[in-house]
Amino acid sequence: MPNSPVRVRFAPSPTGYLHVGGARTALFNWLFARNRGGKFILRIEDTDEARNTEASMKAILDGLRWIGLDWDEGPEAGGDHGPYFQSQRKPFYDAYLAKLEASGHTYTEENGAVRFKFSRQPIVVTDLVCGDVHFAATEEPDMTIRRPDGSYIFHFVNVVDDIEMAITHVIRGEDHLSNTWKHIDLIHAFGKHPPRYAHIPLILNPNGTKMSKRDEGASIESYQQAGFLPAAVFNYLCLLGWTPRTDKEKLDRHTLATLFDASEIHSANARFDMTKCAWFNAQYLRELTPEALLAAASPFLKSAGHDVAAFPHAAAALQSVKEKVSLLPELPSWVHFFFREDYPFEGDVVTKLTAKPENKALLQGVAAQLSAVDDWSETGITAAIEQVAATNGVKPGAILPLLRFALSGQTRGPGVATMAHLVGKESTGRRIARTCAEVLG
C-alpha cells in the first residue's frame, strides 16, 4: 500500500491528568503518523471553561513528552492549521454555524441554544477496527451544538476542527463509536466526506471494570512516580490491543512504528496488567548504561535519604544490582550500604551468626588477609578470600555469606568481591571491624 500523507490528532481536554487510556490513544495516533510519514497533531479541546485548568494542561503535555510522543503541530510546536486551542477558534465555529444555518440544518430554541437537525437516515460508520457499523435512523432529539451563551458543544467543534485541520484518520477511544454517526451526519451537512475512523478498545482494570481516576495506574504521572521507564510503558501500552507480527514483544518505538497497522488493532477491551508492565520495565532497566541508570535512579536514591554525590562509585553500585529489580524505587534497599557504613544488620541473621562462635575468628582472619591485599581488584579480593578458606580448611562458600553480611548487613546483594571492591579497602576493613565488635563481639 502506498504511503499517503495522513494527518491524525490527539485531542485531550485539559480537565485532569493524562489518563493511561488517553496516552495509549495518543500513542496509536503517533504510531500511525510515524508509520505513514504523516503528521501527528495535538489539539487542546478547552471549550469547557469551568473545568479547564492550567495545571491539567501542563500535566498532559508533560505526560506526552515523558512517554516520548512528539507532535508535529500543536501547542509549543506551531503549524499552519492553528490555533490549536479550541478556545481560540471561535471564528471558525461561527463561520461553520453560519453555513449550517444558511442551508437550513439548524434551528434555535427559545433560550438561544442552537440545535442541529439530524438527517434521520441510516448511517454506516466505516471503521478500521470495527468494520462497518450500521446505525438505524435515529429517534434521539436533535443535537445541541451551541449553548445559549454562545459557546459550542464538543460534537460540533470536534467535527469542525477535524475538517479545518484536514484530519484524514480519526483514531480515538471506542467510547466515541456510538456517537460517530452524529459526526458523520454533521459532516454530510457541511457537504464534506468523513475521515477514516479507527475506534480503539478501552483499557480496563485488572478486574475488568472501567478504569477510573482513582484506580491504580490511571494517570501517566503515576508511572513516573512508581519508577517506570517511559520506554517500558510505551512498549507495554502498544501491546494492549495490538500485536505486532514478530516473535518478540520487547520492541523499540521505531520498530513499533514501522510495524504498526491500525487495521490490526483489536476490537475487544483489554485489562491492564501492572505485573507485565513491570516485567517490561525490568527488561529496559537492564540495558541502561551505568550513567543512564544512575540518572534514572538518583531521584529515588535521594528520596530514600542517600547522598548520591558522596559515593564516587554510585553508578557501578547500581549496575551491580540492576538485574535484581524491576522498578526504580526498589534500588535503594539494594545499595543503601554503599552510601553509609552505619547500616543496620538484619536481626534474624545476627542470631544465626552469633550461634557459631568460630565466625568471629574466621571473619577476623578474612580482615587480616584482606588488609594485606595490594591488588584491590575483584580478582585480588577473591584470591585473598580463597586463601583464607584454604588456611581454615573450609570452602569459600562458608566465608562469603559471612563477609557479605559484614559488608552490607544483608544476606542478599551483589557479588561479595564486587561489594568489597566498590566500597574500597579501608572501608572494608572498618566494616568488618564494626561487625566483629557490634554483632559477633
Added chain:
RNA sequence: GACCCAUUCGUCUAGCGGUUAGGACACAUCCCUUUCACGGAUGCGACACGAGUUCGAUUCUCGUAUGGGUCGCCA
C-alpha cells in the same frame, strides 16, 4: 430501557473450516549459583453457552449469557 462493540489459558494474545489450539507475563518444579536475581529447561493452564451451516467448527450465521460503551446545553 434502546442502540453499539466485544467474548481463546488468571492476564495480554496467535489463530482467519481440518492444529497434539502456539507465544508472552504470572505461577510451580528443576538446572546454573557465595546470596538475591538474571538466564536455561520443563510443567500447570483456554476456545462463555445453545442452536444452526458444513463431511468437519475456536474459526461462518443466529440466539442466550456476561463484560464494556453510548444515548447531555461534559469532553
